[in-house]
Amino acid sequence: MTQSPNSPHAFAEMGSLFQMDEARSVPLPSGKIPSYIADHRSRLRSRFMDGGANALPDYELLELVLFRAIPRRDVKPLAHTLMDTFGDFNRVITAPIARLKSIKGVGDAVVTELKIVEAAAHRMMRAKVMHKPVLTSWDALVDYCHTTMAHRETEQFRVLYLDRKNTLIADEEQAKGTVDHVPVYPREVAKRALELNASAIILVHNHPSGDPTPSQQDIDMTTQILAACQALNLTLHDHLIIGKSCELSFRADGYL
Numbered sequence: 001m002t003q004s005p006n007s008p009h010a011f012a013e014m015g016s017l018f019q020m021d022e023a024r025s026v027p028l029p030s031g032k033i034p035s036y037i038a039d040h041r042s043r044l045r046s047r048f049m050d051g052g053a054n055a056l057p058d059y060e061l062l063e064l065v066l067f068r069a070i071p072r073r074d075v076k077p078l079a080h081t082l083m084d085t086f087g088d089f090n091r092v093i094t095a096p097i098a099r100l101k102s103i104k105g106v107g108d109a110v111v112t113e114l115k116i117v118e119a120a121a122h123r124m125m126r127a128k129v130m131h132k133p134v135l136t137s138w139d140a141l142v143d144y145c146h147t148t149m150a151h152r153e154t155e156q157f158r159v160l161y162l163d164r165k166n167t168l169i170a171d172e173e174q175a176k177g178t179v180d181h182v183p184v185y186p187r188e189v190a191k192r193a194l195e196l197n198a199s200a201i202i203l204v205h206n207h208p209s210g211d212p213t214p215s216q217q218d219i220d221m222t223t224q225i226l227a228a229c230q231a232l233n234l235t236l237h238d239h240l241i242i243g244k245s246c247e248l249s250f251r252a253d254g255y256l
Helices: 008-019 035-051 058-069 076-086 089-094 097-101 108-127 138-149 186-195 216-231
Strands: 156-162 168-176 200-206 235-242 247-249
Touching: 035 058, 058 076, 058 089, 058 108, 076 089, 089 108, 097 108, 108 138, 138 156, 138 200, 138 235, 138 247, 156 186, 168 186, 186 200, 186 216, 200 216, 216 235
Parallel strands: 200 235
Antiparallel strands: 156 168, 156 200, 235 247
16 A cells, blocks of 8 residues: 555655665764775865866766765775676666665665766756757757666656747656567557647657667657647657667658
8 A cells, every 4th residue: 555655654764765874884983984084085075176077087976975875984895886887977876776775785875865866967957958949959958868868777758748839848758668668659649748738749768778779669659659640730850769878860860
């Protein structure tokens, strides 16, 4: 049974999420951070403030994030483990919670900090495209799609809804799927466009394999949605497939 978000139990669970600290399992006699850890953290923060993110390699930027979750322990080994496991900073912060928790030393506090960073990145990129003319800020839109979808381990299908001035009025997840398939229902896409009074849409989905080449299913699904849009006088501007480091445009590549 799903608990109400206002129930005492729900608040207790939220409290444990933010209060849990892996470092507490190994209390220090003095209750203070050892000097070598404190000095390292101070140097890292100074380098970051003086030179920005470009002054630090990915694993040290990750250390800065882990400092808040694990305040009294050397987090460099854990940072290296996360980097070795997932490959880079982006893949660490966007990794599924279950996979993160499978790493020794990663608990709720670490997961929370990583997901806060991920949410902040998404919000910042989203602010660059929402309520702005999409066709004149295409690069920002593509960057936003990469930020939110490129490192997902399962397929996700999103629909971007635009008004008559091609201003983005809504960005909604239509479906989630497996590593190589996501169920999409053209009638639901068209119905939602009518509910939002949208005049045009852009389809976006990711390929966890990293290769944005469309499958025959992708092509067939796009054709079905195009037919539904034409019947309702909606414009289908494009269908973007997001890979790990590149994307494919159905419009630019002749599929639309």
